[in-house]
Amino acid sequence: MSQSVTPGSVGGPARDEVLERYLDENAERRLESYKALLRIPSISGIPAHAPDCRRAAEFAAAELRAAGMEHVDVSETGGHPVVYADWLHAPGRPTVLVYAHYDVQPADPFDLWESPPFEPIVKDGKMLARGASDCKCHVSMHTRAIEALIATRKALPVNLKVIFEGEEESASLHLDAWLEANKERLEADFAVISDTGFFEGNLPAVTIGLRGLAYLQLNVTSSTVDLHSGVYGGAVDNPANALCQIVAALKGPDGVVRVPGFYDDVVPLSPADRKAFADLPWNDDEYRDSLGVTALHGEPGFTTLERTGARPTLDVNGIWGGFEGEGTKTIIPAHAHAKISCRLVANQDPARIFSLVADYIARVAPKTVRVTVDDLSGGRPSLIPIDNPAAQAAARALEATFGRAPLYIREGGSVPVCASIESILGQPVVMLGFAPADGRFHAPNEWMWMSNFETGIRTIARFWDEVSKLTFGQP
Amino acid sequence: MSQSVTPGSVGGPARDEVLERYLDENAERRLESYKALLRIPSISGIPAHAPDCRRAAEFAAAELRAAGMEHVDVSETGGHPVVYADWLHAPGRPTVLVYAHYDVQPADPFDLWESPPFEPIVKDGKMLARGASDCKCHVSMHTRAIEALIATRKALPVNLKVIFEGEEESASLHLDAWLEANKERLEADFAVISDTGFFEGNLPAVTIGLRGLAYLQLNVTSSTVDLHSGVYGGAVDNPANALCQIVAALKGPDGVVRVPGFYDDVVPLSPADRKAFADLPWNDDEYRDSLGVTALHGEPGFTTLERTGARPTLDVNGIWGGFEGEGTKTIIPAHAHAKISCRLVANQDPARIFSLVADYIARVAPKTVRVTVDDLSGGRPSLIPIDNPAAQAAARALEATFGRAPLYIREGGSVPVCASIESILGQPVVMLGFAPADGRFHAPNEWMWMSNFETGIRTIARFWDEVSKLTFGQP
Numbered sequence: 046m047s048q049s050v051t052p053g054s055v056g057g058p059a060r061d062e063v064l065e066r067y068l069d070e071n072a073e074r075r076l077e078s079y080k081a082l083l084r085i086p087s088i089s090g091i092p093a094h095a096p097d098c099r100r101a102a103e104f105a106a107a108e109l110r111a112a113g114m115e116h117v118d119v120s121e122t123g124g125h126p127v128v129y130a131d132w133l134h135a136p137g138r139p140t141v142l143v144y145a146h147y148d149v150q151p152a153d154p155f156d157l158w159e160s161p162p163f164e165p166i167v168k169d170g171k172m173l174a175r176g177a178s179d180c181k182c183h184v185s186m187h188t189r190a191i192e193a194l195i196a197t198r199k200a201l202p203v204n205l206k207v208i209f210e211g212e213e214e215s216a217s218l219h220l221d222a223w224l225e226a227n228k229e230r231l232e233a234d235f236a237v238i239s240d241t242g243f244f245e246g247n248l249p250a251v252t253i254g255l256r257g258l259a260y261l262q263l264n265v266t267s268s269t270v271d272l273h274s275g276v277y278g279g280a281v282d283n284p285a286n287a288l289c290q291i292v293a294a295l296k297g298p299d300g301v302v303r304v305p306g307f308y309d310d311v312v313p314l315s316p317a318d319r320k321a322f323a324d325l326p327w328n329d330d331e332y333r334d335s336l337g338v339t340a341l342h343g344e345p346g347f348t349t350l351e352r353t354g355a356r357p358t359l360d361v362n363g364i365w366g367g368f369e370g371e372g373t374k375t376i377i378p379a380h381a382h383a384k385i386s387c388r389l390v391a392n393q394d395p396a397r398i399f400s401l402v403a404d405y406i407a408r409v410a411p412k413t414v415r416v417t418v419d420d421l422s423g424g425r426p427s428l429i430p431i432d433n434p435a436a437q438a439a440a441r442a443l444e445a446t447f448g449r450a451p452l453y454i455r456e457g458g459s460v461p462v463c464a465s466i467e468s469i470l471g472q473p474v475v476m477l478g479f480a481p482a483d484g485r486f487h488a489p490n491e492w493m494w495m496s497n498f499e500t501g502i503r504t505i506a507r508f509w510d511e512v513s514k515l516t517f518g519q520p
Numbered sequence: 521m522s523q524s525v526t527p528g529s530v531g532g533p534a535r536d537e538v539l540e541r542y543l544d545e546n547a548e549r550r551l552e553s554y555k556a557l558l559r560i561p562s563i564s565g566i567p568a569h570a571p572d573c574r575r576a577a578e579f580a581a582a583e584l585r586a587a588g589m590e591h592v593d594v595s596e597t598g599g600h601p602v603v604y605a606d607w608l609h610a611p612g613r614p615t616v617l618v619y620a621h622y623d624v625q626p627a628d629p630f631d632l633w634e635s636p637p638f639e640p641i642v643k644d645g646k647m648l649a650r651g652a653s654d655c656k657c658h659v660s661m662h663t664r665a666i667e668a669l670i671a672t673r674k675a676l677p678v679n680l681k682v683i684f685e686g687e688e689e690s691a692s693l694h695l696d697a698w699l700e701a702n703k704e705r706l707e708a709d710f711a712v713i714s715d716t717g718f719f720e721g722n723l724p725a726v727t728i729g730l731r732g733l734a735y736l737q738l739n740v741t742s743s744t745v746d747l748h749s750g751v752y753g754g755a756v757d758n759p760a761n762a763l764c765q766i767v768a769a770l771k772g773p774d775g776v777v778r779v780p781g782f783y784d785d786v787v788p789l790s791p792a793d794r795k796a797f798a799d800l801p802w803n804d805d806e807y808r809d810s811l812g813v814t815a816l817h818g819e820p821g822f823t824t825l826e827r828t829g830a831r832p833t834l835d836v837n838g839i840w841g842g843f844e845g846e847g848t849k850t851i852i853p854a855h856a857h858a859k860i861s862c863r864l865v866a867n868q869d870p871a872r873i874f875s876l877v878a879d880y881i882a883r884v885a886p887k888t889v890r891v892t893v894d895d896l897s898g899g900r901p902s903l904i905p906i907d908n909p910a911a912q913a914a915a916r917a918l919e920a921t922f923g924r925a926p927l928y929i930r931e932g933g934s935v936p937v938c939a940s941i942e943s944i945l946g947q948p949v950v951m952l953g954f955a956p957a958d959g960r961f962h963a964p965n966e967w968m969w970m971s972n973f974e975t976g977i978r979t980i981a982r983f984w985d986e987v988s989k990l991t992f993g994q995p
Contacts, residue, residue, distance in 0.1 A: 090847030151849050157745065215847060256750055260848050269812035270632065273962040274835045275731055275933030278863045279775070279827035280807070282817035285836035285858070286771060293768035296761060298886050300754070332755070337744035342757035342888035352754035360749045361760035362851050367838035368859060372565030372690055373735050373896050374626050375861055375934075376837050376962050383760070384843060386850055388753045411773050413817035421848050458750030459850075487748040487851050 063197045064506060071193075072499070076167070078108060079185040079498070082147070083165040083174040089125050089148035090215035098125040098211045101147045105184055105209050106130070112192035114207065120227070122219035125211030129230070132191070133204045138513050140204035142233035142472060144462060145183040145240060146213035149176035150487045157489035170495050177493040178484035183239035184209050186479065186498060190505035202513035206233055210462065213240065216260070216422025217461050224469045234517040235435045236472045237508075240460045242480030244452045246326065247494065249443040251436055252476035254354060254455030255463055257389035257426035259398040260362075262419040263291065263406060266380040271367070274375040282413035285366045285381040291416070292383055294409040295359055295402070300343040300352075302359045302387070304405045307398065312391045312428070314347075314355055322350045325452060335483060354455030358388040359402075384421070388457060395423025424461025427474070435475045438511035443477075446504040458486070477508065538672045539981060546668075547974070551642070553583060554660040554973070557622070558640040558649040564600050564623035565690035573600040573686045576622045580684050581605070583663045588670035589682065595702070597694035600686030604705070607666070608679045613988050615679035617708035617947060619937055620658040620715060621688035624651035625962045632964035645970050652968040653959035658714035659684050661954065661973060665980035677988035681708055685937065688715065691735065691897025692936050699944045709992040710910045711947045712983075715935045717955030721801065722969065724922040726911055727951035729829060729930030730938055732864035732901035734873040735837075737894040738766065738881060741855040746842070749850040757888035760841045760856040766891070767858055769884040770834055770877070775818040775827075777834045777862075779880045782873065787866045787903070789822075789830055797825045800927060810958060829930030833863040834877075859896070863932060870898030899936025902949070909990055910950045917983035918952075921975050933961070952983065 068075075087101035088094040102119050106128045110117045114130035125148060133140070152162035152175045160166050165174035172182070187207065194201050208231070212218055224231065241252040265284040272281065296302050314322075329349055333341050343352040352358075366381025368374035387398055403418040410416040429436070431453050443451045456476075463474050479501035485491045543550075562576035563569040577594050581603045585592045589605035600623060608615070627637035627650045635641050640649035647657075662682060669676050683706070687693055699706065716727040740759040747756065771777050789797075804824055808816050818827040827833075841856025843849035862873055878893040885891040904911070906928050918926045931951075938949050954976035960966045 090849065091845065092847075151843070151845060151847070153843075153845065154746075256753075258750070258850070260850070267813050270960065270965070271629075271963045272811065273933060273960075274833070274837060274861060275733070275863055276931070276957075276961065277811070277828065278731075278833035278835050278932060279818045279831055280816055280824050280932075281811060281813050282775075282815075283835045285839045286767060286834075287773075288839070289764040289767035289836070289858075290773055292761060292764035298762075298765055300757075336747065336752070336756060338742050338756050338888070339890060340757075340888045341755055342886075343754045349755050353752065356754055358749070358753035359761075360753050360758045360852055361764070361842065361856075362749060362849055363841065363843035363845075363853065364760045364763070364856060365840045365844040367836065368626070368628075369838050369840040369857075370566065370626060370628070372567075372626070373859065373861070374565065374837055374962065375733070375735070377835055378838065381836075381839060382844075383764075384848065386749060386848070388750055411817075413813070413815045415814060456751070457753055457755075458748060482751075485745065485748075486751065487849065488746045490745070 064193055067193050067197045068502060075189050079172070080165045082181050082185060083176055084163055086163045087148045087211065088151050089212045091151055095125065098148055102126045102128050102211055105147050108188045109207060112188050113195035114191060120223070122223045124219040127211065127223055128209040129207070131206040132201050135201060135204045138203050139515055139517055140206065140233040141512060142231055142236040143187055143205060143207045144210065144236060144238045144466065145187060146180050146210040147184050148211045148214050150214050154489065159490055167495060171492040172495055172498070173490060173492045175491055177491050178242065178480035179486035179491065180240045182480065182493045182498055183478060186502045186505060187239060190502045194506055194509065202509045206231060213462065216424065220462055221465050221469060224465055228470060231470055233472055236466045236470065236474045238460055238463055238474055238476050239478050241456050241476045241478030242482055242484065243497065244325065244454055245332070245482045247481055247497070248326070249447040249449060249451040250454045251439055251451050252456050252478065253429050253431055253453050255427040255460050255476070256457050257393060257395055257461065258386055258422065258424040258459040259389060259395040259402070260386040260421040260423065261399060261402065262421055263288065263383045263385055264380065264417045264419070266415045268377070268379050271376040271379050274377050277377055281377065282411055283377050284414050285378050287411045287414045288366065288381040288383055291406055291410050292361060299345060302357065304401050306401050307357065310392045310394065311357060314351060318355065319351070321453065322348060322354065325350060325454065353457035355390055357390050357393060359385065361385055388459065389426045391426045391428040393426060395425060399423060424459045425464035427463040427467070429474060433473055433475065434515055435473065435512065438515060439475050439477045439508055442504045442508035442511050445507055446500050539668055542668050542672045543977065550664050554647070555640045557656050557660060558651055559638055561638045562623045562686065563626050564687050566626055570600065573623055577601045577603050577686055580622050580659055584682060587663050587667035589666060595698070597698045599694040602686065602698055603684040604682070606681045607676050610676060610679045613678045614990055614992055615681065615708045616987060617706055617711040618662055618680060618682045619685065619711060619713045619941065620662060621655050621685040622659050623686045623689050624654070624656070625689050629964065634965055642970060646967040647970055647973070648965060648967045650966055652966050653717065653955035654961035654966065655715045657955065657968045657973055658953060661977045661980060662714060665977045668977070669981055669984065677984045681706060688937065691899065695937060696940050696944060699940055703945060706945055708947055711941045711945065711949045713935055713938055713949055713951050714953045716931050716951045716953030717957055717959065718972065719800065719927050719929055720807070720957045722956055722972070723801070724918040724924060724926040725929045726914055726926050727931050727953065728904050728906055728928050730902040730935050730951070731932050732868060732870055732936065732939070733861055733897065733899040733934040734864060734870040734877070735861040735896040735898065736874060736877065737896055738763065738858045738860055739855065739892045741890045743852070743854050746851040746854050749852050752852055756852065757886055758852050759889050760853050762886045762889045763841065763856040763858055766881055766885050767836060774820060777832065779876050781876050782832065785868045786832060789826060793830065794826070796928065797823060797829065800825060800929065828932035830865055832865050832868060834860065836860055863934065864901045866901045866903040868901060870900060874898060899934045900939035902938040902942070904949060908948055908950065910948065910987065913986035913990060914950050914952045914983050917979045917986050920982055921979040
């Protein structure tokens, strides 16, 4: 990149009044389209929802086509399809690849939702639905920004290529192969991934770091059937007790992962990194109270933001075995299971972490039970420079629309496609997302600020105007 | 008791040919009645099955009435009813209180049953159904022995009082108060509890020891909702990880319970006790293979039979929290739970053990989560002398019908009513049961030998003849 920009400087274009008026006039129709997308239960991790994923892809493709995009393609991957579309009529201007995903997490436990997860409603300025913030808002916002620009100017300020993925919430199993196979039509000067959010307090932010993921399932089995705990208790090992011993061995009560080698590849925090974290507006007590926990918890020697942004974790995501019903049942369960995932940071490798954890489990597991470990998914972590010109263009667009310079943050979540685009397509990645920090992604009552949705569409349009001024060394 | 009998000697009455013929002629009807009782899903631990428990009680009461018993009463307890009946026309003869229970354990997981748990079928000489061996067989067998005796002799050889309980599988919550309130009408020279079984290899046995129970539920909670494990992982403690740490702290991988004071009241095994255990026919390898486990496991320094008969345990009966579905979900669960029970031996007290475990949990639980412990149920352990005259009468009846002297065993399971009858009614207790040692009580595919069912009825009838010869000091 040859363009150099002063970080945080505002140099956005004048407000486009025609565009603004178009957006004002079409708010109602835009809301209905967003809701229609949210109504499709496109849960990629649950095989029974595969038809819904395809339906969401077809819906997103139709909307892109209507907005004026070309070469719209619901492209097969071997799993859930990727939606591709482009508009390439800005010769001499930069080409940008846009990424978002149309799939969502499972919605259980259903009884904790205020309203059904796939019946979106707007309440107190919030859109309440599974996928509202993670990440159907971004699918909708990008489509609407494109629509408004083409409708009012008959052109986009840059060349755009858009991909909406359908497997982000289930480890993007087929994406890498698809990116590899579509390398040529995906060529661009840089990529924009919209699957992140604002900082706590709804402060505009550009995300510079993302954590990776290594997700496994631990299975402990013993007898062929559940056994009477009175008759057999004391004679045989108990898979649920053994499971607890194994899980307890993986991470200490201090939050430090005990798996040998686990931290070996972690990039240590520099004094400058630590200062950047310390400069972010933050209050541990408010954060703790907002979550309803008695105390925050994690690796000693690191702040909360350092722990969630720059340190790896190991968490049980689910655990089960034996009798869960009301009342009592006196059995030694035949088997017990845990879903366990590690959030990874640069430069940890998911495959290596899976091996380390699986090997350690094999070492600490009692020999009186049978233990297997399934590799359920993985994704690489990511970290990008703050002074990237495209990131700075995004910052200017955010400041011009939201009225304040964005923060530069590291998010604890994983967007494995970020590392994939970097390594497979060789494109620098800017992460620009508008979800609220407390949007309950993956949890009941997921929500999105409708104000961010609206202002975000305007930010995206300004971003393309800003990008149109950049010059890249090689197209 | 004034009667003295040489242990193991055979002095049974001559075979009652009239009785035998009656039993032979009524086998089909008897089988249908047993099946009808098994069809009623009288699961006492699941509130929704309360009407089924009452239905089972009414059924058992009607059968006792038809058999010739008097004062038949489905007696309210505040929970599931107790069935009471008596026949008191043998002046000068002993009075015996008979106990069995008509309630059963839950039947899940249903998919592991060869045939539906409440649709009894006989296959390869086995009755397959929930409750077949624990303990509806005994309800049916006692009723049929009474019927046959009264039908052929117009009288019973002893005075009999029968109680069939409906809450044995859910901690007999209301039984003690009911026994207290019915003390007078339950007066007897001794009690017979039929809720035990034969030794491995279907060897006739009289049970002299039973373990007690302390059952609790451990609840660990943290945030108000499930949290995204990427966004919040590293910031807060994980209730499922914390649960595992607590459970792992309760019992070591060596099978030794780590709760301070847990073993304080355990009656140590004498050299004679250890010899009695060592004399029982037993093969660890066969036992291990029959259970499908890789190895047996438990407290070092004790044999398998000592561990299941004379040592206490701590087992997880169920564990759950977070995402259990297919695929992946990246959450920190808001809460996690475990059902945990301890089998107790003489002279451990369930209330004291509950306190010790709960106190220890409070001590070892991380302060970064909220922990509660619910007391779900408890029952005292039991141990009785081998040379008890009534036990010896049972032994003679067993030998006369099954053709070999019974073994004297300690069962690992709990029949808390045993301690209740001893302490509240002041009656010595003989435990005479006919269930197969490997009858899969509390597990899928519970079954009962139909041969034991038939021979057991004849044993019970002979037992009453044997008891009729005993003289008790005070009626």
